[in-house]
Amino acid sequence: MKELLLGRLDWHALPxxxxxxxxxxxxxxxxxxxxxxxxxxxxxxxLWGEWLTSVDPKRIGIMYxxxxxxxxxxxxxxxxxxxxxxxMAAGTAHGYLGATHGYLSADHFQQIFTAxxxxxxxxxxxxxxxxxINYIVPLQIGARDLASPFLNTLGFWLYVGGxxxxxxxxxxxxxxxxxxxxxxxxLSESQFSPGVGVDYWIWSLQISGIGxxxxxxxxxxxxxxxxxxxxxxxxxxxxxxxSLCSMIMAMTVFPLLTATLFLLFFDRYLGTHFFTTMGGGDxxxxxxxxxxxxxxxxxxxxxxxxxxxxxxxxTFSRKRIASYMSNVLGMIGVSAFALSVWLxxxxxxxxxxxxxxxxxxxxxxxxxxxxxxxxxxxxTMYKGRIRFTTPMLxxxxxxxVFTIGGMAGVVLAVPPADFQLHNSLFLxxxxxxxxxxxxxxxxxxxxxxxxxxxxxxxxNERIGRYAFVCWMVGFCLSFIPMYILGIMGATxxxxxxxxxxxxxxxxxxxxxxxxxxxxxxxxxLVQIMASFMQKRRLGDTTGDPWDGRTxxxxxxxxxxxxxxxxxxxxPTRDAFWEMKQRGLPKRTxxxxxxxxxxxxxxxxxxxxxxxxxGFVWEITWLVIVSIIGVLAVFVARTFDxxxxxxxxxxxxxxxxxxxxxxxxAARKQKDTLTPLNIKGAEDMGLLEFARTVLAFxxxxxxxxxxxxxxxxx
Amino acid sequence: xxxxxxxxxxxEAAYNDRVMFGFWVYLMTDLLMFTVLFAVYAVLHGNTAGxxxxxxxxxxxxxLAETLILLTSSFTAGLGMIAARRGRKQQVLLWFGITxxxxxxxxxxELREFAEFVREGHTLSTSAFLSSFFVLVGTHGxxxxxxxxxxAATLFFVVKRGLNAPLVRKLTLLSLFWHFLDIVxxxxxxxxxxxxxx
Numbered sequence: 001m002k003e004l005l006l007g008r009l010d011w012h013a014l015p016x017x018x019x020x021x022x023x024x025x026x027x028x029x030x031x032x033x034x035x036x037x038x039x040x041x042x043x044x045x046x047l048w049g050e051w052l053t054s055v056d057p058k059r060i061g062i063m064y065x066x067x068x069x070x071x072x073x074x075x076x077x078x079x080x081x082x083x084x085x086x087x088m089a090a091g092t093a094h095g096y097l098g099a100t101h102g103y104l105s106a107d108h109f110q111q112i113f114t115a116x117x118x119x120x121x122x123x124x125x126x127x128x129x130x131x132x133i134n135y136i137v138p139l140q141i142g143a144r145d146l147a148s149p150f151l152n153t154l155g156f157w158l159y160v161g162g163x164x165x166x167x168x169x170x171x172x173x174x175x176x177x178x179x180x181x182x183x184x185x186x187l188s189e190s191q192f193s194p195g196v197g198v199d200y201w202i203w204s205l206q207i208s209g210i211g212x213x214x215x216x217x218x219x220x221x222x223x224x225x226x227x228x229x230x231x232x233x234x235x236x237x238x239x240x241x242x243s244l245c246s247m248i249m250a251m252t253v254f255p256l257l258t259a260t261l262f263l264l265f266f267d268r269y270l271g272t273h274f275f276t277t278m279g280g281g282d283x284x285x286x287x288x289x290x291x292x293x294x295x296x297x298x299x300x301x302x303x304x305x306x307x308x309x310x311x312x313x314x315t316f317s318r319k320r321i322a323s324y325m326s327n328v329l330g331m332i333g334v335s336a337f338a339l340s341v342w343l344x345x346x347x348x349x350x351x352x353x354x355x356x357x358x359x360x361x362x363x364x365x366x367x368x369x370x371x372x373x374x375x376x377x378x379x380t381m382y383k384g385r386i387r388f389t390t391p392m393l394x395x396x397x398x399x400x401v402f403t404i405g406g407m408a409g410v411v412l413a414v415p416p417a418d419f420q421l422h423n424s425l426f427l428x429x430x431x432x433x434x435x436x437x438x439x440x441x442x443x444x445x446x447x448x449x450x451x452x453x454x455x456x457x458x459x460n461e462r463i464g465r466y467a468f469v470c471w472m473v474g475f476c477l478s479f480i481p482m483y484i485l486g487i488m489g490a491t492x493x494x495x496x497x498x499x500x501x502x503x504x505x506x507x508x509x510x511x512x513x514x515x516x517x518x519x520x521x522x523x524x525l526v527q528i529m530a531s532f533m534q535k536r537r538l539g540d541t542t543g544d545p546w547d548g549r550t551x552x553x554x555x556x557x558x559x560x561x562x563x564x565x566x567x568x569x570x571p572t573r574d575a576f577w578e579m580k581q582r583g584l585p586k587r588t589x590x591x592x593x594x595x596x597x598x599x600x601x602x603x604x605x606x607x608x609x610x611x612x613x614g615f616v617w618e619i620t621w622l623v624i625v626s627i628i629g630v631l632a633v634f635v636a637r638t639f640d641x642x643x644x645x646x647x648x649x650x651x652x653x654x655x656x657x658x659x660x661x662x663x664x665a666a667r668k669q670k671d672t673l674t675p676l677n678i679k680g681a682e683d684m685g686l687l688e689f690a691r692t693v694l695a696f697x698x699x700x701x702x703x704x705x706x707x708x709x710x711x712x713x
Numbered sequence: 714x715x716x717x718x719x720x721x722x723x724x725e726a727a728y729n730d731r732v733m734f735g736f737w738v739y740l741m742t743d744l745l746m747f748t749v750l751f752a753v754y755a756v757l758h759g760n761t762a763g764x765x766x767x768x769x770x771x772x773x774x775x776x777l778a779e780t781l782i783l784l785t786s787s788f789t790a791g792l793g794m795i796a797a798r799r800g801r802k803q804q805v806l807l808w809f810g811i812t813x814x815x816x817x818x819x820x821x822x823e824l825r826e827f828a829e830f831v832r833e834g835h836t837l838s839t840s841a842f843l844s845s846f847f848v849l850v851g852t853h854g855x856x857x858x859x860x861x862x863x864x865a866a867t868l869f870f871v872v873k874r875g876l877n878a879p880l881v882r883k884l885t886l887l888s889l890f891w892h893f894l895d896i897v898x899x900x901x902x903x904x905x906x907x908x909x910x911x
Contacts, residue, residue: 147731148731213742217739217742218735220735220738221735221738226731251738252745255742255745255749256745256746256749266848270837271837272837272848273760273838273840273841273844274757274845274848276841278762279762279840280757280761280762280840282756282760285753591717638866639870641879
């Protein structure tokens with residue numbers, strides 16, 4: 001009876017170790033508490049009606065940023081835990097907290113680096129990238145919305161389902177996959193990993209991966225079909241091009257991931273023999289299939305970063321991008337090659353010299369379009385009037401780090417060299433140079449570049465520079481020793497090593513670097529807070545704080561829900577720049593179709609989540625009920641013909657004039673941002689920030705301000 | 714007023730255009746999922762691990778019957794679409810009703826085949842070959858099932874609301890989906906059932 005109701009679930013699943021209790025508090029209870037506080041302050045109606053059920057890609061984009069930002073802290077904590085263990089665990093030094101080496105048991109250590117990888121790739125990088133594409137692409141192509149607003153909210157909530165699933169093991173089950181981030185078979189088969197860890201892994205990736213496929217289809221539809229009049233495909237802004245390439249790759253490879261995960265699930269639940277060691281199964285097939293998705297996946301992440309860099313370099317050098325055609329063809333080339341190099345992850349499989357040579361050469365080819373991209377960026381800066389704002393600093397950091405990482409990649413692409421470096425820390429250092437230097441710096445650059453568009457407030461430049469310096473210094477301290485360790489022979493994922501290897505100083509250096517990076521992250525949080533504290537001074541009432549070139553700067557910051565009062569025309573590249581030279585078009589008003597908010601996406605994702613939860617714990621009735629739930633909501637939504645309402649021209653006129661008055665009032669408050677005032681001389685520094693926070697805290701205490709708040713609410 | 718109506722119609726046409734394109738993209742993603750299953754079958758079909766091979770299990774007449782039923786259902790779905798374009802509600806119900814019945818017949822034949830294998834003790838976990846066979850053919854069957862559910866829901870609303878523009882659009886997508894499954898089946902028929910006897 002109990003088994004029928006609860007499957008594998010029982011009391012032992014509740015948290016009882018220090019890390020599961022800590023994780024439950026930190027990653028389950030604290031977010032719930034934050035949500036409760038938010039509801040207490042702003043009300044459930046506001047949260048549900050304006051945000052959670054919103055189909056506005058701008059709001060969904062912001063929600064992506066919030067979730068991904070939170071997961072960045074979570075994944076970063078994992079990284080620090082790994083580094084701390086490795087710095088401690090040399091030789092026979094005795095362990096702490098019941099561990100033989102360091103302070104983590106071998107199994108727990110494995111779970112941490114697995115979770116770190118999954119979280120950073122799926123829930124941080126993917127989250128930020130999807131958030132950016134959501135927010136920026138419709139604005140850049142002069143569209144009011146995405147092709148299917150419903151698929152967009154559904155995709156977002158499936159992503160959130162994956163995020164919840166990946167943190168869920170703290171509260172129920174107490175173990176995550178200990179298999180590495182790709183759960184290579186046969187290790188991930190039930191024979192070797194019988195617990196729920198791998199099941200949590202499968203279903204968190206499955207549900208967010210399906211969300212990604214839906215998102216990719218939606219963005220392709222949007223970019224192909226909804227561009228402003230005049231914007232032919234060769235006039236699209238670079239970020240839109242990058243997003244299109246990235247989404248076409250996502251649409252191509254995410255179905256592979258879905259299929260592969262299903263096969264692994266069948267192996268574990270139904271006893272099939274796809275990747276098992278017995279019954280004719282073929283474990284190497286899993287490695288092939290997962291890397292056919294896994295390799296393009298990192299390019300899916302880095303391409304939007306490339307696109308953002310193109311926009312940033314062009315804007316802050318005040319020049320057109322040097323050779324737009326080469327830039328775009330470079331991005332297309334990268335995405336085309338990326339699909340045919342997966343085997344370089346396992347040259348040691350023994351596929352033979354010919355196969356290895358083919359994939360090695362293909363891998364080296366990728367360096368060509370990538371170099372073309374780098375040259376177009378550098379050429380754009382040449383003789384430009386460069387403004388060294390923080391987005392530009394992130395870009396310069398990216399050029400240095402990414403180029404080093406890329407060259408290390410070419411070394412790894414040579415099969416004989418790879419046989420030496422396979423699974424060593426050299427590989428890990430290469431990978432992190434590219435995903436931190438490329439993807440993460442790209443995301444930071446893009447976020448600080450578009451922050452005024454998204455919030456209406458420019459980010460604090462001064463603290464931003466401190467954060468950048470911390471990141472760069474921390475990165476070098478962490479990853480240069482990692483390259484060296486790799487060449488010295490240290491393999492990846494070691495939870496302890498012999499003291500005679502002489503590796504410990506390097507591991508300690510890596511930990512120090514990690515702490516410096518963590519300081520950088522803390523500074524970024526301070527930077528955001530400080531910017532909001534100075535929001536009057538840093539507010540953007542023009543909509544175009546950087547003297548931008550593309551259409552997203554042609555509308556207010558933040559834009560109205562319908563983006564543009566009139567769909568702009570884009571007869572040239574850099575359409576907004578040309579518009580500014582020739583004079584802005586006169587403002588008219590027209591009726592606008594606006595999609596209604598819908599909760600169907602949340603309901604479907606919730607049922608899908610419950611179905612996955614049922615699979616993890618083998619609760620059959622829950623799976624059946626949830627799947628029926630998914631189908632029922634889906635049918636109800638599909639056959640609902642009233643998903644739009646119309647804003648009349650009169651209403652639009654009223655909204656616009658209200659907006660204008662608000663902007664006028666803000667402008668009169670002095671010191672607002674003008675295109676030339678971006679050096680950050682008047683941004684508050686760290687001392688002033690600390691003083692302001694302390695003064696505020698003191699004021700709250702002295703005047704008992706919380707009582708007044710209570711009365712107000 | 715006429716201008717507003719024109720704008721409305723343009724809005725509707727643009728929406729249709731986007732949905733059609735998006736659905737084609739979706740079909741491509743689904744096809745890629747099948748590609749993986751086909752590749753897996755191609756790799757594993759020889760790994761019988763002491764169990765039976767396809768030659769000993771499959772019945773050619775049954776596979777041929779399934780194929781003919783599904784091809785015919787694709788044809789009737791096409792006739793249904795012609796009727797839908799002309800706005801003939803009764804004909805739409807008739808042709809799609811026949812399509813539904815044929816789909817159901819296909820599904821029951823397939824399930825009977827599966828049940829027979831299982832009764833003889835040849836299950837999913839017998840060998841890698843049978844795992845990949847059941848999953849490839851079963852995934853197609855699952856698609857047929859969801860197609861049938863979708864068809865039932867759409868026809869229900871056709872009866873209830875009449876043939877309005879959104880429903881004609883949904884029928885178009887449905888028939889695309891149905892033809893797509895037909896094409897996938899042709900490959901299954903060839904790769905799984907015919908090549909087992911080569």
